[in-house]
Amino acid sequence: MKMTKKANQLTETKRTTIAAYLFISPFFILFAIFGLFPMIFSFYLSFFRWDGLDPMTFNGLNNFRFIFSDPIFYSSIKNTFIIGLLGTLPQIIVSILIAFALNSALIRFRNTFRTLIFLPYITSIVAVAIIFGLVFNNQPFGFANYILSFFDAGPIRWSAEYWPVKFAIATMVFWRWVGYNTIIFLAGMQSISKELYEAAKIDGATIGQQLRLITLPMLKPIVMFVVFTSTIGSLQLFTEPLIFLGRGLREEGITVVAYLWRDAFVYNTFGTASAAAIVLFVIIITLTAINLALSNLIGRSKRKVS
Template sequence: MKKTKKNNRLTDKKRTAVAAYLFISPFFILFAIFGLFPMLFSFYLSFFRWDGLDPMTFNGLNNFRFIFSDPIFYSSIKNTFLIGLLGTLPQILVSMVIAFALNSTLIRFRNVFRTLIFLPYITSIVAVAIIFGLVFNNQPFGFANYILSLFDVGPIRWGAEYWPVKFAIATMVFWRWVGYNTIIFLAGMQSIPRELYEAAKIDGATIMQQLRLITLPMLKPIVMFVVFTATIGSLQLFTEPLIFLGRGFREEGITVVAYLWRDAFVYNTFGTASAAAIVLFVIIISLTALNLGISSLIGRTKKSKVS
């Protein structure tokens, strides 16, 4: 009888486990088809020459040799990091300041401002890129050039010069993501006990001192998360340069994702595109490991200080 009860219990546990796996299986099936398989196929394809129609021919490491001998590939890596830095660093600083203001009691209608600051994130990225393409038009009647003309500055070719291209694309990234990061920082700030701010006010601390001595130390995990996600997002930048520069992708603004997309869907060289994707994958993994290492180092430092 005891063995029968144990067998029934095991059977019930197995049934529950099977039911649970069945409920979550659609996600894993879709991920395997549309996520895992393309990634593995890219690894495989990076060692072959293929135009999408003819049979694949083994190419060894020649695809990697080609991209590492291509100056435009190095320009794409450099552009990706520069645009990411120009768009991410100011974005994080500004979103933190806005979140601190929205979390305080100094601003009225805070819910309205929270909604407005988040609207750029849910706006169509194609529409955003088109509008900013008009703002940063190369002609003198472009909005940015018109503003510069008020200060007696000549028109700038935003879509053709080295730094203006990067600044225009970084501005799109900044405008789109600053609201999203503001909401993340705001959620973190709302978890900080308000008694700390009240005690600081009683002690005569200014707003800047509250931000430096209370908010920033308590937000370290949130800051690391935002830096991590913003870095990964900047490395995957594609739509903004595509809409702003067109399918030609000038060397001044081409990113790594744009480079591999151009090789795959413009030049039909899927082997070199896959090789570029593998290099981007290695870069992302390396930066992820660096981020995790810095996070663990900060955690160990805090523990040692407490002990």
């Protein structure tokens, strides 16, 4: 009797283990096929010549040689960073300000404001790029050029000139993401104790001081998180330049992902596209490592203080 009970328990744990493995296996199987294998295969492909149809032929380091001697590739890296910076840095500052305003005790219609400010995030990037494509139209009837005409400036050829292209695309990034990050910052701010602000008010601190001395330091982990996700996100910019610039993807606005997409799916040179993907991978890994090191550093110094 005892024996069978023990045996039953054994099969019970065994059954549970098997069930657990079964339950988590779909993720790992799918990820192996559509995530891990493609990543490894990217490295392999970057050493081959392949047009998408014919058999691949070994190409040594020529794909890398090709992209590193292509000025447009350098432009794409530079553009990605410039647009990323232009779109992200002001966005983080503005979203902290809006979150701070939303978190203020005095306001009415808090939910309405929150909803309105969040609304751009649910719009698809394609729609955003199409709308802003008309706002930043090259002709005098485009909204931006029309406004400029009041100041006797322009019309600017937004989709063709070096800085205007970047400004226009960065504006699209800014507009779509500022509300999202506001919500993230707001959630962080709401977890900060109200008593801190009360105490500061009693001591006569101005809002500027409250923001600088209470909100920002307490918000540091969230700021790190947002900086991290925005950096990685802006390295993947693709839709905005493609829609705004069209298939031609002018050198002034092409990004790394757009570059590799065009190599693969317009020029049918999948080898150089893979090489570009590898370079992007290295850039992302490096930035992630820097980011982690920085947040560790900040975390440690904070612990020392406390």
